[in-house]
Amino acid sequence: MDDNRRNPSSDDEVALRRIQRLSLHLYNPSEPHSGGLSLLPCRAKRNLSPSVESLSEYMRGPHREIQARIFEFFQSRPDLQTPVEISMAEHRQLCMRQMTALVREAGIRPFRYLVENPSAYFAIAEAVGGVDISLGIKMGVQFSLWGGSVINLGTKKHKEKYFDGIDNLDYPGCFAMTELHHGSNVQALQTTAIFDPITDEFVINTPNDGAIKWWIGNAAVHGKFASVFARLVLPLQGKGGKSADMGIHAFIVPIRDLETHSLLPGVEIHDCGHKVGLNGVDNGALRFSHVRVPRDNLLNRFGDVSRDGKYTSSLPTVNKRFAATLGELVGGRVGLAYSSVGVLKIAVTIAVRYSLLRQQFGPPRKPEVSVLDYQSQQHRLMPMLASTYAFHFATQYLVDKYSEMKKTNDDQVIGDVHALSAGLKSYVTSYTARSISTCRESCGGHGYAAVNRFGILRNDHDIFQTFEGDNTVLLQQVAGDLLKRYQEKFKGGTLTMTWNYLRESMSSYLSQPNPVTARWEGEDHLRDPKFQLDAFRYRTSRLLQSVAARLQKHSKTLGSFGAWNRCLNHLLTLAESHIESVVLAKFIEAVQNCPDANTREVLKLVCDLYALDRIWKDIGTYRNVDYVAPNKAKAIHKLTDYLSFQVRGVARELVDAFDLPDLVIRAPIGMASEAYEQYTQHVGF
Numbered sequence: 001m002d003d004n005r006r007n008p009s010s011d012d013e014v015a016l017r018r019i020q021r022l023s024l025h026l027y028n029p030s031e032p033h034s035g036g037l038s039l040l041p042c043r044a045k046r047n048l049s050p051s052v053e054s055l056s057e058y059m060r061g062p063h064r065e066i067q068a069r070i071f072e073f074f075q076s077r078p079d080l081q082t083p084v085e086i087s088m089a090e091h092r093q094l095c096m097r098q099m100t101a102l103v104r105e106a107g108i109r110p111f112r113y114l115v116e117n118p119s120a121y122f123a124i125a126e127a128v129g130g131v132d133i134s135l136g137i138k139m140g141v142q143f144s145l146w147g148g149s150v151i152n153l154g155t156k157k158h159k160e161k162y163f164d165g166i167d168n169l170d171y172p173g174c175f176a177m178t179e180l181h182h183g184s185n186v187q188a189l190q191t192t193a194i195f196d197p198i199t200d201e202f203v204i205n206t207p208n209d210g211a212i213k214w215w216i217g218n219a220a221v222h223g224k225f226a227s228v229f230a231r232l233v234l235p236l237q238g239k240g241g242k243s244a245d246m247g248i249h250a251f252i253v254p255i256r257d258l259e260t261h262s263l264l265p266g267v268e269i270h271d272c273g274h275k276v277g278l279n280g281v282d283n284g285a286l287r288f289s290h291v292r293v294p295r296d297n298l299l300n301r302f303g304d305v306s307r308d309g310k311y312t313s314s315l316p317t318v319n320k321r322f323a324a325t326l327g328e329l330v331g332g333r334v335g336l337a338y339s340s341v342g343v344l345k346i347a348v349t350i351a352v353r354y355s356l357l358r359q360q361f362g363p364p365r366k367p368e369v370s371v372l373d374y375q376s377q378q379h380r381l382m383p384m385l386a387s388t389y390a391f392h393f394a395t396q397y398l399v400d401k402y403s404e405m406k407k408t409n410d411d412q413v414i415g416d417v418h419a420l421s422a423g424l425k426s427y428v429t430s431y432t433a434r435s436i437s438t439c440r441e442s443c444g445g446h447g448y449a450a451v452n453r454f455g456i457l458r459n460d461h462d463i464f465q466t467f468e469g470d471n472t473v474l475l476q477q478v479a480g481d482l483l484k485r486y487q488e489k490f491k492g493g494t495l496t497m498t499w500n501y502l503r504e505s506m507s508s509y510l511s512q513p514n515p516v517t518a519r520w521e522g523e524d525h526l527r528d529p530k531f532q533l534d535a536f537r538y539r540t541s542r543l544l545q546s547v548a549a550r551l552q553k554h555s556k557t558l559g560s561f562g563a564w565n566r567c568l569n570h571l572l573t574l575a576e577s578h579i580e581s582v583v584l585a586k587f588i589e590a591v592q593n594c595p596d597a598n599t600r601e602v603l604k605l606v607c608d609l610y611a612l613d614r615i616w617k618d619i620g621t622y623r624n625v626d627y628v629a630p631n632k633a634k635a636i637h638k639l640t641d642y643l644s645f646q647v648r649g650v651a652r653e654l655v656d657a658f659d660l661p662d663l664v665i666r667a668p669i670g671m672a673s674e675a676y677e678q679y680t681q682h683v684g685f
């Protein structure tokens with residue numbers, strides 16, 4: 001049997017032979033063999049034998065059925081599958097046809113799920129992203145951004161008027177927030193919406209070129225409406241009879257005629273042109289020249305204007321209204337974090353399958369070894385595979401929390417979801433972006449063929465780090481939230497659920513690290529979830545306490561903005577550290593809750609690798625404060641290598657358990673069988 005078809009878990013001898021071959025390769029056979037690979041002693045341990053089915057069943061969640069329907073639909077429609085080579089214009093049209101067919105032919109209505117069952121919506125988004133990431137983003141623009149703004153920022157009258165058209169795609173729309181001069185700083189947007197009390201209309205205007213709406217998805221070709229974010233201005237309502245600027249609000253602005261599709265008067269649109277990726281999405285730039293819309297087009301959930309031009313809101317300040325408005329858009333971040341894990345699963349699956357198949361070199365007069373048997377390849381890919389599992393459970397948790405938030409509207413859950421979605425979106429998308437390149441490198445030259453996907457995945461996914469909130473900006477929100485809670489703690493306030501751990505670990509931080517446990521190096525101790533979680537949380541608490549002190553010190557001389565900037569890298573590290581703690585906690589929970597003992601054991605192995613690899617990668621921090629003594633640091637390093645080696649033994653099962661159909665993987669080198677055959681056929685042999 002070929003090496004790539006072997007089931008390593010079922011056959012001790014095969015595994016032993018592999019190690020022997022590898023040890024011969026790594027050590028000069030002419031020299032006396034002193035024990036071979038350092039990993040050999042561990043071979044005494046029992047082999048794991050994961051069941052792909054049971055693992056997959058546990059990972060799958062409640063919405064696999066709807067994902068399967070989507071895959072079957074696109075599988076049955078080759079005309080709707082995106083080819084490797086396609087022009088921008090064709091790709092845009094194909095993407096629109098894909099979305100229309102999904103809604104009107106396959107009968108899948110994402111918008112209804114978004115409103116009634118958000119976790120099913122995110123599962124749909126992940127599946128269509130697997131078909132084509134452009135399609136996933138186009139769908140996100142239509143339903144989550146344009147539709148979501150109408151539903152979440154509008155009121156009953158808007159829902160009644162627009163829901164069906166958004167749902168059945170009669171009303172394709174855009175979400176027009178970003179301007180040429182401002183993306184991240186939404187409060188600085190310049191587009192105006194001035195109320196005209198005589199005609200009972202708002203006049204939407206682009207006052208200068210810096211205020212041109214830029215990058216607006218669905219605008220260049222397909223959109224008929226846009227929710228436009230603009231400053232609401234009320235003439236004569238300010239001090240001394242001046243105009244009053246009520247801050248940023250959203251307005252429904254029709255941009256193209258529903259029948260003829262021609263641009264409406266006062267609306268000018270230009271194409272943002274060819275992008276690095278996502279060319280199936282038609283991004284455009286819009287200028288409004290005194291476009292009039294009825295007063296009813298103000299999405300008025302958080303602020304309204306009466307017929308006589310008076311402003312009312314249940315929220316007392318501009319800042320509170322702004323926070324409430326942006327807070328309603330958090331679903332987009334949840335979707336991006338979740339879909340990013342979907343992209344990571346595809347890349348890791350291709351890289352792992354190919355690394356099992358690919359053989360290069362070997363001991364003299366012996367068969368070549370699979371490249372995944374090289375320690376360096378394991379080091380590249382196994383912690384990544386472990387992270388994919390970790391992120392899977394963490395984003396699943398985020399989606400559940402989001403659904404709970406939508407159901408309960410509970411303030412505590414809202415706070416949690418905001419910080420978690422910002423943190424996970426930035427942490428996961430940055431990780432995935434880096435990993436796609438590593439996967440490409442780990443597949444050598446064949447990883448560079450477009451058909452093998454890495455280039456397309458990398459280019460399409462790259463912008464996940466920027467849109468729906470730039471990652472660096474979002475991480476600062478997480479840090480800000482942690483600091484707020486830290487202050488509350490010391491003012492005697494309570495810490496909310498997800499952050500409770502800080503309470504405990506803060507007190508342990510204030511005492512010095514225990515010099516005895518700092519030296520413990522036994523495998524049982526290092527693989528104890530309590531040790532791992534304590535280490536993660538200790539680091540977060542330490543970073544939090546120290547940055548709070550630094551901010552206080554610097555703000556005296558630099559002011560709050562200057563002090564924040566002086567501590568910015570520290571703050572970003574704090575936010576990432578906190579997110580890693582949450583990710584690990586959720587992974588540990590998922591391991592403990594797994595009902596099948598065999599599967600639990602495999603997940604525990606993967607979880608240990610995730611935890612120890614992270615600790616090892618940040619070992620300097622732990623050593624600096626003597627949380628980990630030199631002997632323990634060495635033991636962590638050794639164990640991490642060993643766990644990578646063990647995970648390699650079940651890597652095939654771990655990627656198969658993602659349960660991704662060929663339609664999603666597509667790369668010939670990533671196929672579960674006959675990969676080389678499919679690859680040669682692709683080029684015409």
Ligand SMILES: Cc1cc2nc3c(=O)[nH]c(=O)nc-3n(C[C@H](O)[C@H](O)[C@H](O)COP(=O)(O)OP(=O)(O)OC[C@H]3O[C@@H](n4cnc5c(N)ncnc54)[C@H](O)[C@@H]3O)c2cc1C
Pocket residue numbers: 141175176177178181182183184185214215216217275278283463466467468469470471472473
């Ligand atoms: C393909 C694509 C599709 C898009 N679709 C839409 C859409 O449909 N609708 C829409 O409204 N917008 C859309 N956008 C815009 C997108 O949301 C913004 O580009 C994004 O929010 C980032 O804003 P920016 O471009 O102003 O970046 P900037 O804020 O200018 O960022 C530039 C750099 O400055 C750094 N930076 C900024 N502020 C800080 C800070 N406070 N601290 C430290 N560093 C900082 C950032 O990290 C980044 O490295 C899209 C963009 C693209 C590229």
